[in-house]
Amino acid sequence: MKECNAAKESMSLYIDRMLDDRSEAELLLHIETCETCRCELEELKVITGICADMKEVELPDDFNSKLHEKLATIADKENTSVRNIALRYRKIISICSSAAAVIIITLAMRGFFGDNAKFDNLARDYAGSGMSENGFSITGVDDYAKTEEGLSDKYTGKGSEKEVNTEQKSIRPTEALDSQRLPKPQTASFQMSFTEAVPSNRTDIEILVKEPEKEFVKLEEFAADTGASLLQRNSGNEGLTDENEDWNGDTGQALIVKYKIVNAKYGKFMDVLNANFPTLVVLKNADLELISKRIEEVEKSINDTDAEINNTTDSEKISQLKSMKAQLEAELEMLRQEYEYIIVSIELVQNEIVEQTVGVPGQ
Amino acid sequence: MVEEQVLLKKSQEGDIAAFEKLIEGYQKRVFNIAYRLVGNYDDASELAQEVFIKVFKSLRKFKGQSSFSTWVYSITKNVCFDELRKRKNKKIVYIDEDIKYDNNEMQRQIEDDRPQPDIIAEKNEVKKIVHEAIQELSQDHRIVIVMRDIQGFSYEEIARILNCPEGTVKSRINRARLSLKQILQKNEELLKGYYVK
Numbered sequence: 001m002k003e004c005n006a007a008k009e010s011m012s013l014y015i016d017r018m019l020d021d022r023s024e025a026e027l028l029l030h031i032e033t034c035e036t037c038r039c040e041l042e043e044l045k046v047i048t049g050i051c052a053d054m055k056e057v058e059l060p061d062d063f064n065s066k067l068h069e070k071l072a073t074i075a076d077k078e079n080t081s082v083r084n085i086a087l088r089y090r091k092i093i094s095i096c097s098s099a100a101a102v103i104i105i106t107l108a109m110r111g112f113f114g115d116n117a118k119f120d121n122l123a124r125d126y127a128g129s130g131m132s133e134n135g136f137s138i139t140g141v142d143d144y145a146k147t148e149e150g151l152s153d154k155y156t157g158k159g160s161e162k163e164v165n166t167e168q169k170s171i172r173p174t175e176a177l178d179s180q181r182l183p184k185p186q187t188a189s190f191q192m193s194f195t196e197a198v199p200s201n202r203t204d205i206e207i208l209v210k211e212p213e214k215e216f217v218k219l220e221e222f223a224a225d226t227g228a229s230l231l232q233r234n235s236g237n238e239g240l241t242d243e244n245e246d247w248n249g250d251t252g253q254a255l256i257v258k259y260k261i262v263n264a265k266y267g268k269f270m271d272v273l274n275a276n277f278p279t280l281v282v283l284k285n286a287d288l289e290l291i292s293k294r295i296e297e298v299e300k301s302i303n304d305t306d307a308e309i310n311n312t313t314d315s316e317k318i319s320q321l322k323s324m325k326a327q328l329e330a331e332l333e334m335l336r337q338e339y340e341y342i343i344v345s346i347e348l349v350q351n352e353i354v355e356q357t358v359g360v361p362g363q
Numbered sequence: 364m365v366e367e368q369v370l371l372k373k374s375q376e377g378d379i380a381a382f383e384k385l386i387e388g389y390q391k392r393v394f395n396i397a398y399r400l401v402g403n404y405d406d407a408s409e410l411a412q413e414v415f416i417k418v419f420k421s422l423r424k425f426k427g428q429s430s431f432s433t434w435v436y437s438i439t440k441n442v443c444f445d446e447l448r449k450r451k452n453k454k455i456v457y458i459d460e461d462i463k464y465d466n467n468e469m470q471r472q473i474e475d476d477r478p479q480p481d482i483i484a485e486k487n488e489v490k491k492i493v494h495e496a497i498q499e500l501s502q503d504h505r506i507v508i509v510m511r512d513i514q515g516f517s518y519e520e521i522a523r524i525l526n527c528p529e530g531t532v533k534s535r536i537n538r539a540r541l542s543l544k545q546i547l548q549k550n551e552e553l554l555k556g557y558y559v560k
């Protein structure tokens with residue numbers, strides 16, 4: 001029996017001609033006298049022979065064309081992402097050049113309307129910036145959630161305000177205030193709405209929604225129920241062309257949807273939005289820069305970890321390093337995916353008057 | 364090999380044409396590994412596409428610490444294993460699959476007008492039986508049977524692709540073949556007659 005077990009162990013290597021001479025001689029000697037093992041070896045030979053005889057299956061006719069299409073889409077997306085990021089940076093620069101004038105006007109507006117308490121709350125909430133370890137910062141918007149009333153709870157499925165954990169679920173708007181705690185406008189639409197002499201505090205936020213095709217209808221319904229008006233909806237990158245002469249005019253994957261919402265409803269809007277769109281990430285232009293930087297860091301860490309794995313013989317340490325590497329790769333994947341999202345821009349205005357005077361351009 | 368390096372570099376820079384040239388020699392093998400691992404032609408096609416998409420997306424991460432081929436086949440194994448894991452809790456029924464009623468099999472009465480090279484390739488009943496038996500093996504056994512016995516990879520190559528010691532590969536191949544033999548036990552006579560025919 002012991003010999004049979006040993007023979008079974010070496011049969012595969014014998015079939016693959018990888019047994020050393022001595023082991024092979026022992027096996028052959030054994031099967032001469034053991035019919036069971038002889039049969040077993042024969043059967044194994046037949047099975048491996050059948051496997052080796054199996055024909056290669058041909059690729060489907062459309063395999064290459066389908067693959068090419070997918071590759072081209074990916075390459076396009078990557079190019080678009082890079083281009084969009086570049087566009088955003090340029091946009092920031094162009095707006096900064098007029099920032100001084102804007103700030104002066106904003107100061108005048110504050111004095112005129114005197115809604116400083118709310119403004120200061122806004123400033124306090126927005127003031128804390130910086131990235132979390134994952135590259136996104138999350139800040140409470142309690143003041144808005146607490147003052148908000150009358151919104152339907154059907155999106156949250158929650159019965160009362162108290163149950164909404166704004167500390168965890170709210171996301172900091174993209175427009176952090178500058179060092180003087182003033183709203184920092186960043187989009188072209190800012191100037192249009194600013195000609196209406198009303199908003200003393202307003203901000204534009206950009207929300208990147210994953211899987212927009214699935215979430216968009218829900219977002220539309222939600223926006224309508226919360227009183228948000230659709231200002232603009234562009235397919236491709238057409239919304240960015242005016243601001244960037246260098247852009248070659250290619251249309252990418254970006255869909256830009258701009259909503260306007262009354263400031264008082266902002267906190268609840270964001271809170272409920274976040275609760276209903278778990279994949280939603282709010283970014284500001286500076287975040288994109290930080291994401292790019294973080295991607296570089298993570299890539300470097302992965303390379304360093306690889307190097308460390310290669311230089312280590314301790315299996316426990318290797319296992320730890322591999323686990324660390326897997327986490328880094330997951331983060332990298334997430335960071336890279338962010339660039340594929342569709343942009344939903346939400347413009348905040350202070351009150352209903354602005355809505356009426358600015359109007360709602362058609363799609 | 365030099366050409367592969369050139370194509371690799373261009374591919375890393377996003378050159379699709381270079382990438383397509385680079386993977387030309389791998390496509391059929393990747394597809395066949397997937398086909399033998401998941402057992403279905405259409406799924407294998409999708410998975411093979413997924414493999415090359417992943418390869419393309421991850422090219423920048425490839426630093427040449429293993430050979431490009433080892434890396435591609437490792438990704439193939441991972442993609443197929445992921446798919447097999449997803450399937451674990453759900454029964455997938457193909458319209459060209461036989462329905463079992465007690466011990467009698469009945470062919471599905473649905474006409475399938477797709478080209479079915481998998482069926483063409485497995486006209487031989489014995490090979491079809493073995494192909495199906497491979498699907499009954501555990502993932503670890505299935506991969507080594509596919510790589511060693513069908514695709515003819517060396518033990519050393521398999522060890523690199525699976526990222527495990529060669530000794531593990533040796534014992535795993537042995538156990539996998541014994542398991543396969545066990546599954547095929549009911550068709551013993553048919554198998555014995557295979558080479559006689």
